[in-house]
Structure formats: C-alpha cells, structure tokens
Amino acid sequence: MNLVRSEFLKIRTTNAWWLFGLGAFVMLALTFLVNAVGAHFSLNEPTPEGMTPQDTATFEATRDVVYQAANLYTSGQFFGLLFVLLLGIVVITSEFQHQTVTTTFLTTPHRTAVILAKLVAAALAGAGFWLVTTALNVPATIIFLNTQDLSSQLGEWAVIRSILLNLLAYVLWGILGVGFGVLIRSQIGATVTAVALYLLGTAAGAIFFTLFATWLDADWIQDLQYGLPSIASGLMVSGTNLPGQPVFWVGAVILVAWAAITGTIGTLITRTRDVS
Template identity: 45%
Template sequence: MTATLQAPPAAHRPEIAHVGVPGLRLVRSELRKITTTNAWWLFGIASLVFTGLALFINMSEAAQHIARARDTAAVFKPGRGMGAAEVAAARAEFAQLHDLHLQAVNAAGNIFTSGQFFGLLLVMLLGALVITNEFQYQTATATFLTTPQRTRVVLGKLLAVLGLGFVFWLVSRAVSLAAGLVFFDNLGLTNSLGEWPVQRAVIFNLVAYLLWALLGFGLGTLIHSQIGAVVTAMVVYLGGFVGGMGVFNLIRAYLIHGDWVLTSAVVMPSIASQVMVSPEKLYPQAASWWVGVLVLTGWALVAGAIGVVLNRRRDIA
C-alpha cells in the first residue's frame, strides 16, 4: 500500500485595493516623466521671456494708437487725385484710427493675449516631446508592458499634454492680465474686459494652446526622432504662417485673381490659429474667427486620432 502525498493548499493572497483613480495615476506618471527633464522649465522660462517681449511691443503700439485716437484736432484730408471710392475707403480708415473705443478694445485684445505666437509653438514642441521622449530614452517598451491597456496609456499622455498646454496658457495670461490692468489704469482707460472681442480673444487663446499641444502630440507620434520632430514642428508652425501667406499671395497675384484666395489661406493651421484669436480681422480678406476655430480643431482632432491609433497598434518590441 502506497501513500500519496498531497501538497498543502496554497495560502490565499490578500487582494490589495488600488488607491486613487487609474487614469489620474497615468496622467501623473506622464507629467512626472516630463518634469524630470530640463525641457519643461527651459520652455517655461522661454514662455515668460516671449510674453514679456510681446507685452512691451503690444503696449508700445497700443500707446501710440490710443494717443492718435485721442487727438481731437486731427482732420481728415483726402489725397490729391483720389477717386470717390478711394476717398470713402480712406475716410473709413481715418474714422477707425481715431475711434478711441475701438482702439482701446483692439489694444486690450492684443495685450491680454501677449506671447501667444511663440507660446503656441512651445506647447506644440512639448506635446511632441511627450511622445518622442519615450523613444529617445527607450522607455516606451516598459511603459506599455507596465500598463498593457494601451488606450489608457495614450489617453493619459493626451491628458498630460492638454494639462501642460493649460498651465502654459494660465501663467502667460496671468502675467499679461496683471500688466494690462496696470497699463490701462495709467492711461485712464477702461480695460475692455467686458467687451466680447476681448473675451473671445482670451477664450480662444486657451483653445489654441490646447489644440496646438494636441497637434504636437500627433506630430511626435509620426516622427520618433526628437530632433526631427522639433524641426518639423517649427517648420509647420513658423513656415506655415509666413510661407503660407506668401504662397497664397503669389497665387492671387499671378494665377487666380480673387480675394477668396487669400480668405482660403485659413486652411493652414498657423493662419487659422491667428485668425481665431485676433480681436479684429487679421487682414482685410481674412476669414471669420469661427472658421479659424473649425479649421484648427479639425487639424488637432486628426492629429490626435492618428496619435491614438498608431500608439495602440505600433510594435514596441
């Protein structure tokens, strides 16, 4: 007779409950990855410097425009040889330049959104770095193996990118708001914060920061090289505005003679961004501000969707 030895039953392992919201832990993890590098504070300093320079320029121009609008002795004098239509256009321009309320509103919109041109570029670069850092420091494999549900990881990155965009917007707007309030108080003018064009400029300035951060995220997904992503982002942003307007002006001058050609330049994301945050028309033939909102939103959603799909499907071995 033989006896069969049976192994003792395995001890029951107690289940340890997760603490906190999983999604928030992923967002904190992504933010920690960014703050452990030098990029975030270097970009933060650059954002403050650009905001300060933009404030100085915008305030100088605003002071000149407001002083001219306050000149009650100015009289409209049409130039010699001007036709009736030219005289009417010149008179309308003169009236706008000497409309104190209009000049104060335009000045407020520019001052309270100071630093946005380069600030948007910086958040776009940060959005790209959130992705490219994973491949630069070879942490992508560990990230996805630690959290196999890639959708959650990608959404965590997206929320972290949007959070960074919001923080950069908030700090820049706090600085420009404080400086702007002092500026208008010294001139004895209302700050125009109750005017819709100024409110729209500030609100959609925030939207622009979030959308450009999302665009950077999508770009970083397409280009893993950190240098390549940074260079491409700068070309897309800076070249898209300067070069884009140049191309559309050439088309209008030599190929298609119509103002709608310049209006259609809003399809470029850089131009759409400037159109939607400007308190007044960016240029005479510019599209309406809401068109800029729709165009930039479309570009950002496409970039974000590409980023989600590629990160979920890409081989990380």
Template identity: 50%
Template sequence: MKLVNAELLKIRTTPTWWIFGLILLPLYVISVLINWVSAAAVTSTEQGGGDVTAQQAEQIRVAGESVNVATNLYTSGQFMGVLMVLLLGAILVTNEFFHQTATTTFLGTPRRERVVLAKFAASALLALVFWLVLTVLNLIVVPFILHSVKIGPHLGDPAVWRAIGLNGLAFGLWAILGVGAGVLIRSQIGATVTLTAVYVVGSQAFAAVFFLLSTYVADWFTYLQVIMPTTASQLMISGTDLPGSPPRWVGAAVLIGYTVLMGLIGTAIIKRRDVS
C-alpha cells in the first residue's frame, strides 16, 4: 500500500494528470454531441430502406432499441477517455526514465515487480477517477438528451448500470495496458506519439480492413474485429448482444487477456532490464 501511495504522490505532484483532464473535457463534449446525433438518427421513424443487407438492417434496428441508445449515451467519452488513461499509464513509467529516478526507485524497492504492481494499481485508480467524472457528467446530461429523442432515462434498467460498470473496468484495464506499454517504450515522447497513433489511426485502419474483408471475402470476418482492443472495449459496454458481433463477454475477455499479457511482459522486462 505504501508503494501505491508513493506512485499516487508522483501523479499528484506533476501537472500531467490535470492537463490530460482538461484535454478530455472538450473531447467529451464532442463525444456527447456525436452520440446525440447518432441517437436521433437511429431512433428516427424515417430510417431504414436504402441499399442495405438484411444483417445491416437488423444491426440498425437493434442499435435503435432504447436500451442500446441509452447505454451508448451513458458511456459517452469512452473512446478518448481510455486513450487519456492509456497515455497516463505509460507516462507513469516513462517519467522515471525521463527524470532519471528509476535507479533510485528500484534501489529503494529491490523487488522490481512490486514497483510495477504499484504502478498498475495507481494508474488503475487514476483511471477510475476519470471514469467517475465522466459517468457523473453523463448521468446529469444524458437524461435530457434521451428526453429529446423521446426515450425515457432508463436509470432503472440493469443493462445501463452494467454498461456503466463495465465501462469503469475498461478504463482500469486500459490504464494497466499503458503501464505495460511504457515499459516497452522508454521514451516519453515516443510512447505518447506511438500509442496515440496506434490507438487512433491503427484502430480506424484495422476497422476498415475488417470491413472490406467481411464485405468482399466472408461475413465471419466481422466477428474477428473483437481482437482489436478498441472494438473489444466498445463491445463490452453495449446494452444487448449486437447482430454480427460476438457476445459482450468476449469483448471483456479479449481486453482482460491483452491486459494480463502486457502486464506479464512489462513485469518480466523491468525485472531484467538495466535501468541505470
């Protein structure tokens, strides 16, 4: 617990966390607006028709179900929010090398795996703070948006609270992924640029590839999209199982698997790597 407190102190004594928080706020507003427009579109009585397949028509129908509209809105901000905590987790590690405090840290705690575990815990706790702030904002704003599209607040629906809770799990897991990535990429700038590019550009590129494969090769490629961490975390917060997608628990299992793997790799590397 002392090591976790020490890591949290390192976070609190640097401006990085609140700078990222300030960056996240306008991105959250944009996310809410996008989800609002999407909710209005999928709940419109004029939707449908057009040149779509039967599966696409079913996906549109299910997306327009009130529970799925509600869970999508109540988890607004996830896409950019988990990017912020991913970067913060990486910076928690790269700061040690940037400020040349890694040697002192590991001399004070020779069992390096304890330091890594403390960083995992501290980054996950910080991620939950970000999740909590976004959740409170969503609980305030979303009922008004749902009213505007003629849907009830759904705050008594277990699916909504399950999605909110799994969203918190996603934030914590992405923060741990960030710590593991920070071990692999020691450079603070390198880690920030690489992770942002892979997360934003890489996710869109892989999504495009899987779309083309599922359209022109075989439909079952749609199910393989869940191997992308971003898709996995989005799948796990859906209100109901979605047509053409694996069950929600698969998304959670994939994200947990990536987290465990990255955690093991990060711990193994930091135990063996020279940090002088």
C-alpha cells in the first residue's frame, strides 16, 4: 500500500492527470451531445424504407430505449479510455523519462511489487475517471430522457450492467497503459504510438475485417474486429445485443485477456530488463 500511495503521489504532483482529465471532459461533452442528437432521431423517427432486412433489424434494435439509455450513460467512453491509456503509459514511462527508475528499484528492490503498485494505481486512476464521467452522464441522461417523455431506465438491469462494465473497461485500460509503457520506454514514442494505434488502428481494423469478410463472403471474419480492445470495450457496454453482433460478455472476456497479457508481459520484462 505504501508503494501504491507513492504512485498516486507521483501522479498528483505532475500535470498529466488534470490535462488528461480536461481532455476527457471536453470529449465527454461533445460525445454526449452527438449521442443525444442521435438518440432523439432514433427514438422518434420511423424506420426508413428500402433497407435490407438485416439493416432494418439493426435499426429497430438501436431504437430500443434501453440501448439508447445505455449508450448515453456510457458516453465519452471511447476517448475517455484513450486518456486513461495515456495516463497508464505516463505512470511507467515517466520513470525512464526522468531517470528515477533506478532510485525506485534501489529503494524497493522487489521489481514485481513496484510494477504491481503501478498497475493498481493506474487501475484506480481509471476508476476515478469512470466515477467522474458517470457522475456527469447520469443526470444529463436523466434530463434528456425526461425531455423525450421517458423514464431514466435505471431500473433496467441491462443499463446498470453497461454502467458497471464501463467501470471495468476504465480499470482494465489503465492496466493496458502500464503494459504498453513497459514495451516502449520512451514517453513520447509510447504516447504517439498509442494514440495512432488507438485512433487509426481501430478504424483501419474495422474497415479491414469488414472488407475482407465481404470479399470472402464469410461473416465470421467481420466478428474478428471485436478482438481489438477498443472495439471490445464498446461491445461490452452495449445495452442491447444488435443483430450480427457478439453478445456483450465476449467484449469483456477479450478486454480482460488483453489486460492480463499486457500486465504479465510488462511485469516479466521489468523484472529482467537492465535499467541503467
């Protein structure tokens, strides 16, 4: 616990946490606005004519108030997870950036304990981001649903499940950040690479698997995109299972696996790598 407290002290005494928090807040506001506008039209507009049966089924599923409520309550997840990832990266790479890692390991020669403390600190920081974003999303969503003459939907288990799984996503992405930072020691290199992979890699991966599935006429190939941690995170907080989409728990299993793998690899590498 002393190690965990020291990691929080390092986070609090740098500008990274509030800069990432400010960025997450701005993106949360923009995302909620977009989701609210989309929810308004989805809940009130009729199903367009001329759609294929599959597209019609998907559109009807998105019109479900539970689906829209879950989406609104978890607004800002995509960019929020990115900032948590970056914070997790900074937790480990700042040691190498400012050459304090040698002092850290001399003070606490048990490297596994140090890395575990960093993983715990990053996970708790992710939980803090979730707490703040959820505290903003809940009243905003309730107000929006009231303007649509709808209840808060907080009595629906699917909605509560989405909010709780969103907490799990934020926690796991903090762990992912630490693991990623161990692989790339350079703080600038790690953050730039992480942003590029998160934003461009997510879009490129979704497009690649969709085009490949269409080319080979194999729907299962398109489902491979949910193996990407960013897409799996969105799947796990969906309030309603859309047609042709894996069930929500698949996304949770995939994200837990990614966090376990990166956390384990990061710990093993740090135990054996020279830091001089």
